[in-house]
Amino acid sequence: MIVNVLPVLTYRWLHLNDSELDDKYINVTDTVSPAPIALPAGVSRTTLSRSEAEKVFDNAAQLLAKEDEKYVSPNGDMYFRNKEQKIHTGMGIDIDKLLDKMNVQTDVYTAEENKKISEPVVIRYELEDGSGSLSSQIIHAKKNSEITVILDYRSEINAGGFHGVSTKLLAEEGAKINLIKVQMLGYNYIHIDDIGAVCMKNADIEDTQLELGSSKSWNGIYVNLLGDESVFNGNIGYLCKDEQNYDINYIAQQNGKRTDSKCVCRGVLIDKASKTFKGTIDFRVGSSGSVGDEQEDTLLLSPDVINRTMPVILCQEEDVDGRHGATIGQLDEDTLFYMQSRGISSEQAKKIVVKARLDSIANMIPDDEVKAKAAHFIQNAL
Amino acid sequence: MSDNKTVVVDVDRSVYDIKDIETEEEFYREKEGFTRDIVEKLSEEKDDPKWMRDLRFRSLELFEKQKNTTWGPDVSDLDLNRISSYVRHKSEMKTDWEDVPEDIKNTFERLGIPEAERKSLAGVGAQYDSELVYHNLKDEVARAGVVYTDMEAAVKGEYADLVEQYFMKVIPPTDHKYAALHGAVWSGGSFVYVPKGVKVEVPLQSYFRLNAAGAGQFEHTLIIVDEGADLHFIEGCSAPKYNVANLHAGAVELVVKKNARLRYSTIENWSKNMYNLNTKRAIVEENGRMEWVSGSFGSHTSYLYPMTILKGDNSQMEYTGITFAGKGQNLDTGAKVVHQGKNTKSVISTKSISKDGGIGTYRSSVVIAASAKNAKASISCDSLMLDSISRSDTVPAMDIRTNDADVGHEAKIGRISDDAIFYLMSRGLSEEDARAMIVSGFANPVSKELPLEYAVEMNNLIKLEMSGNM
Incomplete structure (x- = not known):
């Protein structure tokens, strides 16, 4: 299947326009999403077919269809490739098709209107060697509610198998969703993680992702800032070593006025690891007063790493402020020199810097057990 | 402050839009389309050597097989069966300005070319439709051994072996559909050779004028700056506006040898019925330096991404460009660089302005190969939107295959x-x-x-x- 398709195509010879996910990797034996460790008061959980579950997006989908009427295609436009998706996701339509083919049911977590739920919903996937898990959730934060959901994927360090998750988010007016995903699967796992999100007026979505394990990992995030003054904050951290491969497709589509998207992607590549980051800020007509920012910071620690970056800004609105910055390279010589002058060896200094970099994302995890497990995983990987 | 907004009108193109009537008595015009017969005839007309004739036919085959790209502006309205590949005045090329036919001379004089030559240029080439009509090099520059001649003469002249070595090797016809078309029907353009150690103090300029409606211009520029030499080359282009599509599919191949420097400046002001599908590429050897300065103002549709291959160790490239996309224009421009040598350095700095429904796209690629140890790349692209009926898109790519590289990228988009x-x-x-x-x-x-x-x-x-x- 073809996933992580860029919203606009570029030169074919770069092989960056999309990613191929070979069917041989997809071996699904389990389509049940684990129950949360605890369900806090104010949150309900129901399990429905995907089509039933996605009815919560009916209103948003209608509003988005209306917005699409004003859309002028950029060169190499691929936006309508996923038009059959009620809500676009970063990995795209092929993941929804896979969910349907495997008859995956969707768990819908709903935060009650005006309820600010401080206790996180923790959904833990503890996978065995040889597992084939595919699951789906919708997080629906009703008007003025707040909900935090942590998805934590773990297995033995040398375990292998397939793990796929689709998570869709709807933050209604004034609502806030804080989503945290921590991937600590064994180094022989194939992992796919797809997100589609809609933010209505004054709503706020925070997405923190830490990708640490698995041999190959695909991750897609598509955020629709549909309502005025809606906000998205993304923080992605990754550590890829050996021959790990990580492919990310992040898209912030900004329709509402004075919307604000920010995405920080920070990671480390070691050995023969490779990473592709495709990040798009898409200012649609009418998004006046909006800002969008993408910052990428990649540390390259071995001669054979491959780092590919595609930072796209699409703009159909005059009154916006879009920015992208990327810093890609080795450990800063001044930092290294300073540490060495304090008696820290070059190898140790590298470990300290890598850990600090990943800890800056890991520290955003609002659960001490998951945070400690992630810190332990990072420590062992180094 | 007033809420009134500036209504931005189209550029006053009166100087560029003056059309000269091309009569059958004075002009030869090939029939429309790109067929084997037409290529055969063109090759005969130019009395091509065998290698060039073979290249034309091989390129035509590639052109017929290749499809348009899916990633750039739509060119489906460009009907190649309605484009004439070759239009030329029936007089020969001149080296004395006074001998140039009156109507053509008037056009270039209106554009200020002879005046520029007198004031500030070391040499000038002027192409009108498919052929050079004037070519001249100042004596002192010629005495230093600099060669500046029309491409047809170069293919058969003293430097024929050098031309054969590089012609469509920097940009092979396999590159894309319009590079292949260019290989099949190229006509006109300039050959420049700057010998070892020669520093040309003032620029050379070629000016390309496409006057004929429904015609294509396929000029070929090949510049070789030999070891330790230095050159600034300026390219200008314009055309009057017609209601039918015109096509420009030129090729610019640049070879910058060890310790040499080449600056290639372009002010492109094609009319807004022009499809500008041009290809430019430079290969830079050890310690060489390539500088591009590019202004894109005209044309209906542009695909233009000057590419630099930093082949030699310590080679450098700098690209500075501006694109102004106005009403009815879709300008897809940018730069490409491939770092192969050690300690190579590239700086890309672009500005893009969109207004009045224009679509401006900045597109680039920076590739750092595993061999390019200690490579440094810096990319900065700023876009300015002047209204909300236009588009401004930024589509850069970076592919880094060594840890021993330092890459910085910065993009900004906004309003005044x-x-x-x-x-x-x-x-x-x-x-x-x-x-x-x-x-x-x-x-x-x-x-x-x-x-x-x-x-x-x-x-x-x-x-x-x-x-x-x-």
Whole structure:
């Protein structure tokens, strides 16, 4: 299947326009999403077919269809490739098709209107060697509610198998969703993680992702800032070593006025690891007063790493402020020199810097057990 | 502050839009389309050597097989069966300006070419439709061994072996459909050779004028700057506007040898019925330096991404470009660089302005190969949107295959700040003048890289684009 398709195509010879996910990797034996460790008061959980579950997006989908009427295609436009998706996701339509083919049911977590739920919903996937898990959730934060959901994927360090998750988010007016995903699967796992999100007026979505394990990992995030003054904050951290491969497709589509998207992607590549980051800020007509920012910071620690970056800004609105910055390279010589002058060896200094970099994302995890497990995983990987 | 907005009108193109009538008595025009017969005839007309004839037919085959790209502006309205590959005046090329046919001479004089030659250029080539009509090099430059001649003469002349070595090797016809078309029907253009150690103090210029309606221009420029040599080459282009599509599919191949430097400056002001599907590429050897300065103002549709291959260790490239996309224009421009040698360095700095429904796309690629240890790349692209009926998109790519590299990328997109306009208006400027001044300032990093006369022309183009009523 073809996933992580860029919203606009570029030169074919770069092989960056999309990613191929070979069917041989997809071996699904389990389509049940684990129950949360605890369900806090104010949150309900129901399990429905995907089509039933996605009815919560009916209103948003209608509003988005209306917005699409004003859309002028950029060169190499691929936006309508996923038009059959009620809500676009970063990995795209092929993941929804896979969910349907495997008859995956969707768990819908709903935060009650005006309820600010401080206790996180923790959904833990503890996978065995040889597992084939595919699951789906919708997080629906009703008007003025707040909900935090942590998805934590773990297995033995040398375990292998397939793990796929689709998570869709709807933050209604004034609502806030804080989503945290921590991937600590064994180094022989194939992992796919797809997100589609809609933010209505004054709503706020925070997405923190830490990708640490698995041999190959695909991750897609598509955020629709549909309502005025809606906000998205993304923080992605990754550590890829050996021959790990990580492919990310992040898209912030900004329709509402004075919307604000920010995405920080920070990671480390070691050995023969490779990473592709495709990040798009898409200012649609009418998004006046909006800002969008993408910052990428990649540390390259071995001669054979491959780092590919595609930072796209699409703009159909005059009154916006879009920015992208990327810093890609080795450990800063001044930092290294300073540490060495304090008696820290070059190898140790590298470990300290890598850990600090990943800890800056890991520290955003609002659960001490998951945070400690992630810190332990990072420590062992180094 | 007033809520009124500047209504930006189209550029006053009166100088560029003057059309000269091309009569059958004075002009030869090939029938429309690109067939084997036409290529055969063209090859015979030019008395091509065998290798060139073979290249033309091989390129034609590739052209027929290749499809249009899916990632750039739509070119489906470009009907190649209605484009004439070859139009030329029936007189021979001249080296004395007074001998150039009167109508053609008038056109170039209106464009200021002879005046520029007198004032500030070491040599000038002027192409009208498919052939060079005038070529001249100042004596002192010629005495230093610099060769500046029309491409047809170069293919068969003293430097034929050198031409054969590089012609369509930097840009192979396999590259894309229009590179293949170019290989099949190229005509005109310039060959420049700067011998070892020769530093040409003042620029050479080629000016390309496509006057015929429904025609294509396929000029080929090949410049070889030998070891330790230095050259600034300026390319200008324009055409009058017609209601039918015109096509420009030129090729520029540049070879910068060890310790040499080449600056290639372009002010492109094709008319807004032009499909500008041009290809430019440079190979830079050890310690060589390639500098591109590029202003794209005209054409209906543009695909233009000058590419630099930093092959030699310590080689460098700098690209400074501006694109101004106005009403009815879809300009997809940028730069490409491949770092192969050690300690190579590239700097890409672009400005893009969109207004009045224009689509401006900045597209680039920076590839750092595993061999390019200690490579440094810096990319900066700024876009300015002047209204909300236009598009401005930024599509850069970076592919880094060594840890021993340092890459920085920065992109910004936005509007003219109200505060800046308010400040300038409080100092007595009208809103229109304030906007024009801010846009000129935005373009300043590009105009300061051009020779004075061309910077003035570029600023005038920007001012004209920005002028309008409140």
